[in-house]
Amino acid sequence: MTVRDALREGAAALKxxxxxxxxxxLLLADALGVRTEKIHASHPDALDxxxxxxxxxxxxxxxxxxxxAYILGRKEFWGRSFIVDERVLVxxxxxxxxxxxxxxxxxxLAAAARGAAALRVHEACCGSLCVAASLAADRPNWEVSASxxxxxxxxxxxxxxxxLLPPDRPGxxxxxxRSDLFEAVPGEFDLILANPPYVPSAEAKALLxxxxxxxxxxxxxxxxGLDLIRRLIPQAAARLSPGGWLLLEAxxxxxxxxxxxxxxxxxxxxxxxxxxxxxxxxSLGRRAWKS
Numbered sequence: 001m002t003v004r005d006a007l008r009e010g011a012a013a014l015k016x017x018x019x020x021x022x023x024x025x026l027l028l029a030d031a032l033g034v035r036t037e038k039i040h041a042s043h044p045d046a047l048d049x050x051x052x053x054x055x056x057x058x059x060x061x062x063x064x065x066x067x068x069a070y071i072l073g074r075k076e077f078w079g080r081s082f083i084v085d086e087r088v089l090v091x092x093x094x095x096x097x098x099x100x101x102x103x104x105x106x107x108x109l110a111a112a113a114r115g116a117a118a119l120r121v122h123e124a125c126c127g128s129l130c131v132a133a134s135l136a137a138d139r140p141n142w143e144v145s146a147s148x149x150x151x152x153x154x155x156x157x158x159x160x161x162x163x164l165l166p167p168d169r170p171g172x173x174x175x176x177x178r179s180d181l182f183e184a185v186p187g188e189f190d191l192i193l194a195n196p197p198y199v200p201s202a203e204a205k206a207l208l209x210x211x212x213x214x215x216x217x218x219x220x221x222x223x224x225g226l227d228l229i230r231r232l233i234p235q236a237a238a239r240l241s242p243g244g245w246l247l248l249e250a251x252x253x254x255x256x257x258x259x260x261x262x263x264x265x266x267x268x269x270x271x272x273x274x275x276x277x278x279x280x281x282x283s284l285g286r287r288a289w290k291s
Contacts, residue, residue: 001052003028004043010059023068024059030072031055065211078134083159087152089218091130094275095195097282098249099134101273105245105284106139106191112243118143118171120241124181124194124232125149127218129157129174131193133164136174145175147185150217154178181228182235188244192236195249196228197221225250226257233258237265240287252280259283 001009010024017023029036031054032047047055058071069075069090075082077091078099084090102121110119119142123132126146136144148154154176161174179185197220199207204219221227229250236246246267250258255272262270267285275281 001047002043003039003045003047006047006052006055007039007043010055013059013063017062023062026068027058027062027071028055031058066213070213075128075130077130078138080134080137080164082128082130082133083156083163084128085156086213087150087215088128088156089214091128094277094279094281095131095249097273097275098131098193098195098247099138101282101284102131102135102191102193102245102247103138105247106135106142109190109243109245119191120187120189121191121193122146122185122189122239124179124185124192124236125196125218125228126157126176127153127195129160129176131195132157132174133160135193136161136165136169136171139171140169141171143171145177145185147177147179147182149178149180150215151178153215153218181232182239185239188239188241190241190244192240192244192246193248194232194236196232198225198229198250198254200225224257225254226261229254229258230261233261234265237262237267237285237287240267242287242290244287245284246286247282247284249282255280255283 006028007024011020014020014023025036025039029039032051061071067090069084075084075091078096106119121135121142121144123146126132126148129146132144132146157176165174167173177185197218199219199221201220201223259270262285268288270285272280273282
């Protein structure tokens with residue numbers, strides 16, 4: 001069987017998925033241990049039996065509903081490759097909006113501080129660490145920490161921190177804390193970010209019944225998806241430095257409810273930013289400056 005034949009077979013087996021040919025290409029490249037570009041330049045080449053068997057095993061997992069990221073053990077996010085498996089959610093492209101807005105707001109705070117102490121940043125519900133590690137890598141001088149209640153998720157977070165961040169970065173080693181929201185997290189922060197579980201329980205369980213293998217703990221936000229967010233917002237608001245920002249990713253349908261929660265916690269300049277698809281994605285609020 002040639003590479004072209006294998007790709008056709010794999011794409012046919014994945015018919016009905018979002019991108020069958022792309023998935024087949026990525027999985028074949030992984031099975032053969034080569035870059036995807038080489039696969040597309042090698043269509044006439046013959047496959048040996050071990051390579052074909054490895055490819056078919058990966059295709060079978062994908063056809064069963066396992067994401068390509070879990071099969072490959074990695075996912076690209078904000079220009080970097082993150083380690084992922086079933087202990088954490090797969091990073092989504094829309095979450096990059098959380099990173100980009102945090103960089104903008106953090107840079108503005110740093111400029112206003114005019115050389116004062118380094119910006120202090122914390123990510124709650126950090127999962128794979130894709131947000132916190134991206135910020136720490138792009139802004140080496142920021143003091144960045146992250147927390148999650150899941151011990152298995154923190155194992156992946158630690159692996160990504162070790163792989164992506166130098167231990168001698170000016171802002172210090174990225175601190176990882178096991179905590180139920182802010183219970184075990186010390187200090188105040190200029191930026192707090194979170195992509196918490198916000199899928200309603202019934203919807204989250206339905207996804208798992210359809211074959212999703214992502215951790216329920218990272219998806220299930222209670223009956224209306226807001227259980228953890230209701231706890232998170234007042235805790236985070238109490239940990240913001242004057243002028244500091246809280247940024248949350250959530251579902252667009254939750255925008256109004258989250259805005260009310262942010263205001264009830266005493267935050268000002270409450271707003272919501274839409275992603276590239278025009279869907280309300282990142283809600284934010286600011287602690288007022290001291291008078």
